Each structure stands twice: as structure tokens, then as C-alpha cells.
Amino acid sequence: xxxxxxxxxxxxxxxxxxxxxxxxxxxxxxxxxxxxxxxxxxxxxxxxxxxxxxxxxxxxxxxxxxxxxxxxxxxxxxxxxxxxxxxxxxxxxxxxxxxxxxxxxxxxxxxxxxxxxxxxxxxxxxxxxxxxxxxxxxxxxxxxxxxxxxxxxxxxxxxxxxxxxxxxxxxxxxxxxxxxxxxxxxxxxxxxxxxxxxxxxxxxxxxxxxxxxxxxxxxxxxxxxxxxxxxxxxxxxxxxxxxxxxxxxxxxxxxxxxxxx
Amino acid sequence: xxxxxxxxxxxxxxxxxxxxxxxxxxxxxxxxxxxxxxxxxxxxxxxxxxxxxxxxxxxxxxxxxxxxxxxxxxxxxxxxxxxxxxxxxxxxxxxxxxxxxxxxxxxxxxxxxxxxxxxxxxxxxxxxxxxxxxxxxxxxxxxxxxxxxxxxxxxxxxxxxxxxxxxxxxxxxxxxxxxxxxxxxxxxxxxxxxxxxxxxxxx
Ligand SMILES: [Zn+2]
Numbered sequence: 001x002x003x004x005x006x007x008x009x010x011x012x013x014x015x016x017x018x019x020x021x022x023x024x025x026x027x028x029x030x031x032x033x034x035x036x037x038x039x040x041x042x043x044x045x046x047x048x049x050x051x052x053x054x055x056x057x058x059x060x061x062x063x064x065x066x067x068x069x070x071x072x073x074x075x076x077x078x079x080x081x082x083x084x085x086x087x088x089x090x091x092x093x094x095x096x097x098x099x100x101x102x103x104x105x106x107x108x109x110x111x112x113x114x115x116x117x118x119x120x121x122x123x124x125x126x127x128x129x130x131x132x133x134x135x136x137x138x139x140x141x142x143x144x145x146x147x148x149x150x151x152x153x154x155x156x157x158x159x160x161x162x163x164x165x166x167x168x169x170x171x172x173x174x175x176x177x178x179x180x181x182x183x184x185x186x187x188x189x190x191x192x193x194x195x196x197x198x199x200x201x202x203x204x205x206x207x208x209x210x211x212x213x214x215x216x217x218x219x220x221x222x223x224x225x226x227x228x229x230x231x232x233x234x235x236x237x238x239x240x241x242x243x244x245x246x247x248x249x250x251x252x253x254x255x256x257x258x259x260x261x
Numbered sequence: 262x263x264x265x266x267x268x269x270x271x272x273x274x275x276x277x278x279x280x281x282x283x284x285x286x287x288x289x290x291x292x293x294x295x296x297x298x299x300x301x302x303x304x305x306x307x308x309x310x311x312x313x314x315x316x317x318x319x320x321x322x323x324x325x326x327x328x329x330x331x332x333x334x335x336x337x338x339x340x341x342x343x344x345x346x347x348x349x350x351x352x353x354x355x356x357x358x359x360x361x362x363x364x365x366x367x368x369x370x371x372x373x374x375x376x377x378x379x380x381x382x383x384x385x386x387x388x389x390x391x392x393x394x395x396x397x398x399x400x401x402x403x404x405x406x407x408x409x410x411x412x413x414x415x416x417x418x419x420x421x422x423x424x425x426x427x428x429x430x431x432x433x434x435x436x437x438x439x440x441x442x443x444x445x446x447x448x449x450x451x452x453x454x455x456x457x458x459x460x461x462x463x464x
Contacts, residue, residue: 025282060411062451085449085450087451096415096416100377104379107379246378249378
């Protein structure tokens, strides 16, 4: 590939490898999330050959220090050194499946080369660590969803009714996927795509939305409540994306395999 | 593209451009090469392409590529090959890689990809159900899962292991060690940890 050397420039960055696909004989096209440049694509030359040392292990869902050369057509990964492997994602099928989900979500909700979205780097980095090491994976995933949605402009409204704009009373409510928030019981007929949400579920989501993860990590969430939270969040997200997510299907498939002998 | 170029030429340039790692310049170069060539290179190529598409199929047993009239494929129907051991691989090219070693006498199963939810590929897009059925129907005692090392290949291996659980077969994964010729300092932590786990006793 010929580069216009005058316009060529390189930069150092941290990056999380979101996606990779084979390119030509031995190259890989990587999608990376960086703190300052947002989501970027770069070619890792020779990455499929085990002997390539400089960009050797550009493995999916790892964090690395990278050196990227901006090219006229495609950016090129010049060097990569892994700084975090999130090992349990590789050893445990369920943890790996959730990692697929959080990355798929980020990929679907973001655009290439939008520097503002670099702020999601820290959230994703922390979430991959939580999914790797926390006992309650789903708690970490729900926290991530709420904060991702917030960052990209789809923050669910949890304190006031999206129809009447009145504060939510401490009773069971409805949640509208179409309006992206809570609907008071009396106004349910005025909103689209609504499902019931228990007061308990609402309280947990609100707490997650405004707290640090350390505060949330002390919450103990029972399986029934988890099922509720998941139904609402996945419903809202898939409604917003107008699409089913393959990673959600895979997680549910794994669950069925475990529960049926 | 310029109107000065006749349509049959631009059509071929565009067709070449669709191939992996071929840009518009290379596509144009290949097209003009074939155009100028006095011998029958272009016609031989055209015929080979047609044959490749119309005279091949996937083996109904292992899903490797075979010719239209040979199904099961040559490997599956070879009486000298051990039917109790199968190597599971991602792509037909991987079958060739294992065959080249000359050290494997069993059969194969080609998945045609790996589980990669982030890329929209789930278990049903691969030949996993077919593998489970094969294990249930045939006298198979060992399944060697030789998907590429890495998150997706490893997850696919773990998934298959789970899908074959209780079917009475031994499930193995090729040992992964340090790459030959590599210095320890260049080896990443995933590979190093795996190499330490898969260590073998000396002497
Ligand atoms: Zn066959």
C-alpha cells in the first residue's frame, strides 16, 4: 500500500479491540475503541501469522497500547502491546458471551471516528473487568447499559412519568420502550410499547443510574428481580435498535443448555 | 469509471475488485493482462471458475468441499481412515493444513466459521448440530476441536464441548505452546499462561 508520507502521522493510544476480521492473505482489519479518537478501524498487517511480533497478539476483547499510523485510505496498526487480557472472558463461556453482548451494544450505538465517544473507553474497560471478575455478571451488565445509554443520548427517564411529567409515585409502574421511560399507571394507555415494571426494579435501575459502580456492587439482587431488570432493559435496547442482538440469543441459549441436563 | 472503457472490461474490473485484498488498480492490471494475452488464459480461467462453482459441493458427512459426484467425500469414504477420531476445524483450508502434516489418519468435520455473536454469527450458522448428530450416529470415540486459538475459536470449542456433553466421547483440544522461534519476552500473557497450563514433563 502506498502512503502519502506528507499526510502520514502516527499516534500512541490505549485501545480495546472490539472486532476483527480477516483481510487478504494474512492481515486483519481491527475495530478499536480509543479514549481520544473514539471508534477507529486499523489494519494489522500479518496479524494472522503467529510469528508477527510487533502486532503479535491483537486479540479480541483485550486492552493494548497501540501505535497507529494514519494512512490515506486505511489506518495501520504499527505496534501493539497487550496491557489487559481480561483472562476469564477467554476461560468461561458465559463471561465471554456477556463480553460479546457489551461490545456488540457499543458497536451498534456508536459511529466510526467520533472522538466524543472516546468517553466510553473507561466504561467499557471497567465493564469488561467486572464481567471477568464479579460474581454477579448481570448486575455489571445492567449498570453498563444504563451508563452507555446515558452517554449516547438514550438515558431512560426513571424519575418522572414520560406522559404527565409528574414525579413517579412509590407504586408499581409501567415502562414505555417507545418513550424511553416510566409511565404512571393511569397514563399507560397514552404511551406505546409498555410493559409493567415493579417498584423494586425501578428503584434498582434508578440507584444504578446515579451511583458509582462501587456503590452498586454492594447490592444483592435476587434471580427474580434480575429477570425483571433484564426483560425491561433488553426490551428497551432492542426496541431502540430495532433489532434483535445475536449476543442476546447466544446468552439465552447458554442458559437453556445449563438448565436442561 | 470512464465511458471510454467498454462495458465488458469495466465489468471484469469490478468483479476482480470484489475479491479480498484486490484494489481497483490491481483489478485493472489483471483485466488488461487477460485482455492482451494471446493464449487461452482467460478462457481457461473462465472455465475453471464455472467448474469450481457448478461441480463442487459440501460433503454431506463432514462438510468439507468435494466434487459434485463424490459424496461422501474421498476422506469420509476412504476405508483405510480411522472413523473413531474426528478433527473439527473452522474452514476447508484447515483440513488441508492438517492433511499436510501427514500425521492424522482420522476424519474431519468442517464448521464453516466460529461462534462470534459480536459479528452476528451464532451456533446455528455453523455445522454444530450436524456434528452432534454425527457423534450420536457414528462410532466416534474422540473429537479433537482444532478451531483457531483465540477468544472466538476457544468459545466455539467450549460450546461444542458442552453440546457433546454426555454423548460418551472424549473431547480434546490440540496443545498450544509457545511459538517456535519466539522469545519469551515477546509472548503475551494469554499464550504464556496457556503454555504453562499445557506443560509436559521432561524426560
Ligand atoms: Zn466428508
